Amino acid sequence: MIMRKELLLEPTPVQYLGRLPGGQDIFMKRDDLLGFSFGGNKCRIGMAFLEDMEQKGGDFMVSYGSPGSNLNRTMAGLCKSRDIPCLILVSEEEGASSKTFNRQIAERTGAQLAVCKKSHVAETVAQVLEELKKKGHRPYYLYGNQYGTGNELAARQAYRKAYHEIGRWEKDSGVKLTHIFHASGTGMTQGGLVAGKREAGGEEEIIGISVARDKDRGMEAVRRYAGEGNEAIRFETDYRCGGYGLYDSSIEDVIEEMMGRHGIALDPVYTGKAYAGMQKWLKQYGTGDERVLFIHTGGLPLYFDYLSGKQAENGS
Amino acid sequence: MIMRKELLLEPTPVQYLGRLPGGQDIFMKRDDLLGFSFGGNKCRIGMAFLEDMEQKGGDFMVSYGSPGSNLNRTMAGLCKSRDIPCLILVSEEEGASSKTFNRQIAERTGAQLAVCKKSHVAETVAQVLEELKKKGHRPYYLYGNQYGTGNELAARQAYRKAYHEIGRWEKDSGVKLTHIFHASGTGMTQGGLVAGKREAGGEEEIIGISVARDKDRGMEAVRRYAGEGNEAIRFETDYRCGGYGLYDSSIEDVIEEMMGRHGIALDPVYTGKAYAGMQKWLKQYGTGDERVLFIHTGGLPLYFDYLSGKQAENGS
Numbered sequence: 291m292i293m294r295k296e297l298l299l300e301p302t303p304v305q306y307l308g309r310l311p312g313g314q315d316i317f318m319k320r321d322d323l324l325g326f327s328f329g330g331n332k333c334r335i336g337m338a339f340l341e342d343m344e345q346k347g348g349d350f351m352v353s354y355g356s357p358g359s360n361l362n363r364t365m366a367g368l369c370k371s372r373d374i375p376c377l378i379l380v381s382e383e384e385g386a387s388s389k390t391f392n393r394q395i396a397e398r399t400g401a402q403l404a405v406c407k408k409s410h411v412a413e414t415v416a417q418v419l420e421e422l423k424k425k426g427h428r429p430y431y432l433y434g435n436q437y438g439t440g441n442e443l444a445a446r447q448a449y450r451k452a453y454h455e456i457g458r459w460e461k462d463s464g465v466k467l468t469h470i471f472h473a474s475g476t477g478m479t480q481g482g483l484v485a486g487k488r489e490a491g492g493e494e495e496i497i498g499i500s501v502a503r504d505k506d507r508g509m510e511a512v513r514r515y516a517g518e519g520n521e522a523i524r525f526e527t528d529y530r531c532g533g534y535g536l537y538d539s540s541i542e543d544v545i546e547e548m549m550g551r552h553g554i555a556l557d558p559v560y561t562g563k564a565y566a567g568m569q570k571w572l573k574q575y576g577t578g579d580e581r582v583l584f585i586h587t588g589g590l591p592l593y594f595d596y597l598s599g600k601q602a603e604n605g606s
Numbered sequence: 607m608i609m610r611k612e613l614l615l616e617p618t619p620v621q622y623l624g625r626l627p628g629g630q631d632i633f634m635k636r637d638d639l640l641g642f643s644f645g646g647n648k649c650r651i652g653m654a655f656l657e658d659m660e661q662k663g664g665d666f667m668v669s670y671g672s673p674g675s676n677l678n679r680t681m682a683g684l685c686k687s688r689d690i691p692c693l694i695l696v697s698e699e700e701g702a703s704s705k706t707f708n709r710q711i712a713e714r715t716g717a718q719l720a721v722c723k724k725s726h727v728a729e730t731v732a733q734v735l736e737e738l739k740k741k742g743h744r745p746y747y748l749y750g751n752q753y754g755t756g757n758e759l760a761a762r763q764a765y766r767k768a769y770h771e772i773g774r775w776e777k778d779s780g781v782k783l784t785h786i787f788h789a790s791g792t793g794m795t796q797g798g799l800v801a802g803k804r805e806a807g808g809e810e811e812i813i814g815i816s817v818a819r820d821k822d823r824g825m826e827a828v829r830r831y832a833g834e835g836n837e838a839i840r841f842e843t844d845y846r847c848g849g850y851g852l853y854d855s856s857i858e859d860v861i862e863e864m865m866g867r868h869g870i871a872l873d874p875v876y877t878g879k880a881y882a883g884m885q886k887w888l889k890q891y892g893t894g895d896e897r898v899l900f901i902h903t904g905g906l907p908l909y910f911d912y913l914s915g916k917q918a919e920n921g922s
Contacts, residue, residue, distance in 0.1 A: 297869065299619050305641060306612050323639050325621060326869035370866045394913055399866060550686045550715060553613065553642035594910040597710055 294341075297371065298333050299325030301455045304463070304583070307552060310569070313578030317465065318554070319456065322561075322588040326371075327395070330588015331472075331479050332364035334448035339432045340368055342444035348430030350422050354379040354411065354438075358535070358559060360589045361476075363392040365432065366401040375427070377402040377418060381411065383534075391591035412436045442515050445478040446485050453486025456583065465581055467494045471571075472585040473564035474498025474508065474525060479587060481515020488519050497524040499567035501560050502534035529567030535559050541566045545596070557592035610657075613687065614649050615641030617771045620779070620899070623868060626885070629894030633781065634870070635772065638877075638904040642687075643711070646904015647788075647795050648680035650764035655748045656684055658760035664746030666738050670695040670727065670754075674851070674875060676905045677792075679708040681748065682717040693718040693738070693745075695730060699850075707907035728752045758831050761794040762801050769802025772899065781897055783810045787887075788901040789880035790814025790824065790841060795903060797831020804835050813840040815883035817876050818850035845883030851875050857882045861912070873908035 302323050307316040324333040343351060351374055353365040362378040369376035378401050380393065397403060406414035415436040422429040434440025460467060474480045480498040487496060500508050508525045516523070531537050537558035544566040545556045556562035568584060618639050623632040640649040659667060667690055669681040678694040685692035694717050696709065713719060722730035731752040738745040750756025776783060790796045796814040803812060816824050824841045832839070847853050853874035860882040861872045872878035884900060 296622050299621065299636070299639070303615050303641070305615065320615070320641065323615070323641065325619070325636065325639065327865070328869075328871070367865070367869050371869060389917065391910060391913060394917060395865075398862070546714070549643070549683070549711075553644075553683050553687060555644070591910075594707060594907070597707060598914070601705065601710060 294337055297326045297368075298337060299323075300334075301458070302329075304456075304459050305552075307584075310572060310576075312572055312576050314572050314576055314580040314582050317467075317581070317583045319459075319583055319585045321452070322555070322586045322590055324588070327364050327367040328588065328590040330360050330364065330590070331449070331585070332360045332588065333368075334452060335445055335478050336361065336364045336368045338444055338448040339365070339430075339441075340372070340374070341447075342441070343374075343430040343432075346430065348428050349374070350427040350429040351376040352379065352415070352418060352422070352429050352431045353377070354381070354415065354431075354433065356381050356383055356534075358390040358392050358592060358595065359396075360392060360560075360592070363396045363591065366396040366399040369401065370399040375402070377404060377422070377429075379404050379406055379411075379414060379418065381406060381408045383408060391594050395591060411438070439514065442481070442517065446482045446515050446517060449479045449482025450486040450489065451482075452585075453483050453492070454490065457486075457490055457492070467583050468580045469495045469497060469582045470585065471497050471499060471564065471568040471582060473501050473560040473587050474512065475501050475503070475560065477508065477511030477515045479585070480512045480523075480525070481517070484512065484516035484519070484521060484523065488516075488521060495524060497526060497568075497571065499529055499564040499571070500525055500527045501563050502530060503527070526567060526571060529563065529570055531563060537563060544569065545593075554586065555590055555593040556586075557589050558596055559592050560589050561586055610653055613642045613684075614653060615639075616650075617774070618645075620772075620775050621868075623900075626888060626892075628888055628892050630888050630892055630896040630898050633783075633897070633899045635775075635899055635901045637768070638871070638902045638906055640904070643680050643683040644904065644906040646676050646680065646906070647765070647901070648676045648904065649684075650768055651761055651794050652677065652680045652684045654760055654764040655681070655746075655757075656688070656690070657763075658757070659690075659746040659748075662746065664744050665690070666743040666745040667692040668695065668731070668734060668738070668745050668747040669693070670697070670731065670747075670749065672697050672699055672850075674706040674708050674908060674911065675712075676708060676876075676908070679712045679907065682712040682715040685717065686715040691718070691743070693720060693734060695720050695722055695727075695734065697722060697724045697727065699724060706911050708911075711907060727754070755830065758797070758833065762798045762831055762833060765795045765798025766802040766805065767798075768901075769799050769808070770806065773802075773806055773808070783899050784896045785811045785813060785898045786901065787813050787815060787880065787884040787898060789817050789876040789903050790828065791817050791819070791876065793824065793827030793831045795901070796828045796839075796841070797833070800828065800832035800835070800837060800839065804832075804837060811840060813842060813884075813887065815880040815887075816841055816843045816846055817879050818846060819843070842883060842887060845879065845886055847879060853879060860885065861909075870902065871906055871909040872902075873905050874912055875908050876905050877902055
């Protein structure tokens, strides 16, 4: 078996991006440079699930996500690398293209694929798990039970550890961060960071920029993944641009600017939306003294989906 | 100006990939994880050209490559990041698609674009340089004169330095390499490595797997980039699969296997062809005692071109 450290290449570098007009120093943690399958937060999270499954004696991974899911792509890949069978459940989303690179890469691992309506996830999960059991497998659904809860502790480990990785970077570099920003979707990344901060007695603000969910649902999820604690959860919903996958020209400008100035690919669904949101947040609430870390949570295949869309628009 | 170290994130990690059936230990240097524009050898090489241009007082970069050129993409990006104007000359190649992601990314930087027949490169370069001078610029053609020679010293620096980076890794890890393999095209990467080896008194074999050129032309180019020396040049032409951009199922299998086992993207034009060639070479000539480094020279957008082609084949 290939060991974790030879697959993920942790820790990831932190890069100084310069100073915003408002005076803030911006750093980026390049989790997009994790070594496995185009990197991204789902490398850390997927590996945490795999380790949990092995500990619990499961032998068949069941994952779930949207057609463009980074988690499904990464989970299918990690399973393939260890010869663990994997089934990925893909939600049918209205208006979303199903021909994403993430889905194509996931399918190429040979993972089983099942499609389900977003309104029937719980039933489909239950049915899939039942069928696998009948065939003699010990399936592991990464979210826990059929309703998607119960496995928060495992997911938490990934960015709890990443938080401590950031702490070691602060110590080495002498930079004391005031804020950590990142794209917040399922809540797994943010929940882990909050748990790490609690453990370490950290003082910076952890601010998740919602890419889709409303405040109540998003905060509830982050809280579950963060575990016991009475800290405030900062889940910002003002920069969603109408919902999952939707974006406007300000997000496109950020993608263009980041590729142009730093050669770093952001995508409109997660990282581009979150980075644009961070800039707006800092403009609105910043004092200028901030030392800010943006976590690049990956999703590089989505940048190529974006380029494909652009090419189609231009009819070339 | 953003400093080099904040763009490229050197040094790159070296990863252990396991043991081949023949007994060889394989390591990979992940130059695909250089921090700028999807990484790759052209990050190091492009930066060497930029530094040379600045030293020589040029103010307008002129690059040249195929429609899928990694050099054009990276050069356009590096220039954009420093607000240096750039013109990329793209050769029209028979049978080659011009709708590559590399070209699209290069165009999105706002670089000027000129297309020329492969048989008319010298005339086109001369004309382009003349026109830029008439407009008051001090153009810098990265290959040197209109025939593409004269600037070998600048190109050499990139992988001469990378060779020493590898040497430091050997010292830190305690691994003594016997062979370094990589995709060899223009000769710039291999020439630099050979120069570094000469300087350090290295003993391992540096073996370039030709992705296109025949032995005479390829070796002559590597020799020019390597500079004075009487060392043997190892430029292997048995694994070209018919020429530039052509590939067979054995190369596709290697791409599949590398993504499946290690989550690492290779492409059929450069890295996949070279890795497959290396495996065949080791099977044919290896003794089993080798400790081998493969340099992943990047070209990640070409993996997505490959996936797009696969999707089109499947009619989905």
